[in-house]
Amino acid sequence: MIGLRLYLAQRLSAFLMAPLVIGHIATMIYAVQNGLTASEILDRTQGSLWWGAFYGLFVGAVSVHAAIGLRAIAFETLNLPVRWLNPLTWTVGMVLALLGGRAVAAVVF
Amino acid sequence: MREAAEALDVKVWRGNAHGGGYRSYSVPAQESQTVLDVVTWIQQHAEPTLTYRFACRVGMCGSCAMMVNGEPRWTCRTHVRRVLDGKRLEIAPLRNLPVIKDLATDMAEFFDKWTGAEGVFHPTATRKDAIAPISPADPMRQLANEAVECINCAVCYSACDTVTANPSYLGPAALNRAWTLQNDERDGAYAPRLRAVSADGGCFNCHSHQSCLTYCPNDLNPTASIAGLKRLSSTSFLRRGRTR
Ligand code: SF4
Ligand code: SF4
Ligand code: FES
Numbered sequence: 001m002i003g004l005r006l007y008l009a010q011r012l013s014a015f016l017m018a019p020l021v022i023g024h025i026a027t028m029i030y031a032v033q034n035g036l037t038a039s040e041i042l043d044r045t046q047g048s049l050w051w052g053a054f055y056g057l058f059v060g061a062v063s064v065h066a067a068i069g070l071r072a073i074a075f076e077t078l079n080l081p082v083r084w085l086n087p088l089t090w091t092v093g094m095v096l097a098l099l100g101g102r103a104v105a106a107v108v109f
Numbered sequence: 110m111r112e113a114a115e116a117l118d119v120k121v122w123r124g125n126a127h128g129g130g131y132r133s134y135s136v137p138a139q140e141s142q143t144v145l146d147v148v149t150w151i152q153q154h155a156e157p158t159l160t161y162r163f164a165c166r167v168g169m170c171g172s173c174a175m176m177v178n179g180e181p182r183w184t185c186r187t188h189v190r191r192v193l194d195g196k197r198l199e200i201a202p203l204r205n206l207p208v209i210k211d212l213a214t215d216m217a218e219f220f221d222k223w224t225g226a227e228g229v230f231h232p233t234a235t236r237k238d239a240i241a242p243i244s245p246a247d248p249m250r251q252l253a254n255e256a257v258e259c260i261n262c263a264v265c266y267s268a269c270d271t272v273t274a275n276p277s278y279l280g281p282a283a284l285n286r287a288w289t290l291q292n293d294e295r296d297g298a299y300a301p302r303l304r305a306v307s308a309d310g311g312c313f314n315c316h317s318h319q320s321c322l323t324y325c326p327n328d329l330n331p332t333a334s335i336a337g338l339k340r341l342s343s344t345s346f347l348r349r350g351r352t353r
Contacts, residue, residue, distance in 0.1 A: 001275065003344055008312035011343075072314075076274035 001075050001085055006068050013065040020058045038106075045107050052108035059100030067093035113201035117189065119147055121159065122201040125210045132156075143185035144192065147269050147331035148200060148212065161212035168326065169214050174267065176201040181267040183260075183326040205268040214260065219263050222279045226311070227302035233295060241295045253292040256285050256334045258327050265321035265331055277310035281321035283332035286310050288334035291341060307342035315339075 002010075015069040034040050045051045071089045080088065115138040120131040145163055152159040163173040168186040175184050177192050178199050189198065204213050206214035223229075234241065243250050265281040266272055272280045283284045287306050290296050307310045321331040 001309050002313045003276070003309045003311070004307040004313060004346055008343060008346065016266070076271070 001081060002068070002072060003031075003100070006071070007065050010068040012059040013068075016061040017065060020061065023054065024058065040107060047109075048107060053106045055100070055107060059097060059104055060098065063093045064098040066096055070099055094109060112270040115331045116196070117193070117198055118145065118196045120197075120199045121148070121151060121156075121212070123156075123159070123211050124208065124209055128210075131201075133315065138189070142189045143168060144175070144187045144198070144200065145173055146190060147189060147198060148175075159212070163190040169260060171262035174203055174264050176204055176267070181324050182260055183264060186326060198263050201203070203263055205267045205272045206263065214263075216263060219280070219282070220261075221265055223261075223283045225287060225305065226279045226287040227298055227305040228283050228290065230240055230290060230293070230296075231296055231298035233297035235353035247294075249292040249294060249301065252337070253289045254330075256289045256329055259285060259329060260327060262326065264326055265329075267326040270318070270320065270321040271314055273315055275310070278314045279306070279310055279312075281335065282316075282333070283317070285321075285329060285331040285334040289335050291338070303338075303342055303345060306338050308332065312338040312342065318351060344345075 031041060031044065067089045070092050071085050074088055075082070075085055114229070116135045117138050119134045120135045121134060123129050123132050133307070134155050135148050136150050139146070139156060145166065147160050149163075151160070161173075161175070163185060164170040166173075166185045168183055173184045174181060176199075177184065177187060178194050178197070180192075182192065184200075190199070191343045200212065202208045202212050202214045205264065206216065206219060206271075209215050245251075245254075259282060262280060265285075269278075269281055271278050285307060287302055291299060291302060315332070317332055319332045319337065322329070322333075325331065
């Protein structure tokens with residue numbers, strides 16, 4: 001049950017994510033030096049507006065993209081009733097944005 | 110001529126909307142035999158009450174489609190030897206459509222979606238006006254050409270897993286037809302059709318996995334037509350704002 005707006009939101013978020021994913025993977029390989037721990041990474045990234053913006057955009061795009069993708073799976077594969085689709089899409093999007101937002105906030109502040 | 114003594118092991122689904130199952134028949138094999146020939150032989154020699162649908166027998170009318178060894182086919186143009194699995198042939202009513210009886214499905218929903226996608230020509234001229242000259246070289250005419258030879262057989266509709274998963278999805282045939290009309294200069298319903306095909310059950314539900322294209326007996330490419338509709342709807346939305 002995907003109409004024009006959801007389709008466009010999903011395509012545009014994919015369009016944003018394509019370079020961000022590559023940047024993210026490259027950073028992971030480059031940045032992880034002494035094991036993958038939050039403090040090890042925050043030590044070097046904290047206070048950076050640039051990384052905050054990079055991951056802020058990433059988290060936004062992921063939240064939109066994954067919420068719409070899961071909506072289609074929930075409807076087509078799990079037969080979730082139509083009336084549950086909008087609540088599900090919003091909930092998934094908000095939860096992802098919140099979880100990702102916490103990490104981004106830790107980088108910036 | 111092959112010996113008639115050679116027999117095909119044919120299973121045919123028999124039943125109605127409440128259920129049914131396969132029955133086996135032994136049918137003499139013949140040279141250049143089509144699946145429709147086999148069904149007809151069974152009805153004439155073994156099972157007079159067997160119900161199935163056909164008309165033209167030459168791939169024009171689109172009424173004879175059935176599942177043959179699990180895949181949707183136009184039976185009048187499908188040679189047995191091309192689809193035979195050993196000597197086994199399993200024939201069932203088209204998938205994704207309700208059964209009326211035996212091999213005949215209820216096509217009402219298929220055609221309702223056809224009109225739901227505005228797959229209907231809306232004339233802009235009367236019979237008193239001159240016929241609009243459209244050059245065969247016209248780019249829009251060429252786009253329509255590629256998609257226009259549809260015989261409404263519902264093979265693609267039956268092959269589409271998105272139709273199975275999402276009963277409100279308009280499906281490949283209806284959307285393919287809508288695409289030809291969006292490329293018809295003489296048609297007067299461009300905007301309403303764009304709204305119809307971009308609504309909730311419309312073109313944006315297509316996953317582009319191309320089963321429709323794989324099975325269309327006329328080698329049409331509904332996936333490409335649907336991609337065209339996605340493009341038209343998106344650009345019209347981005348250029349002019351809301352389309353509905
Ligand atoms: S490409 Fe689209 S219309 Fe064709 S089978 Fe896949 S989902 Fe159905
Ligand atoms: S697009 Fe092809 S498979 Fe689908 S109804 Fe038309 S002719 Fe049949
Ligand atoms: S009987 Fe007409 S298409 Fe097969």
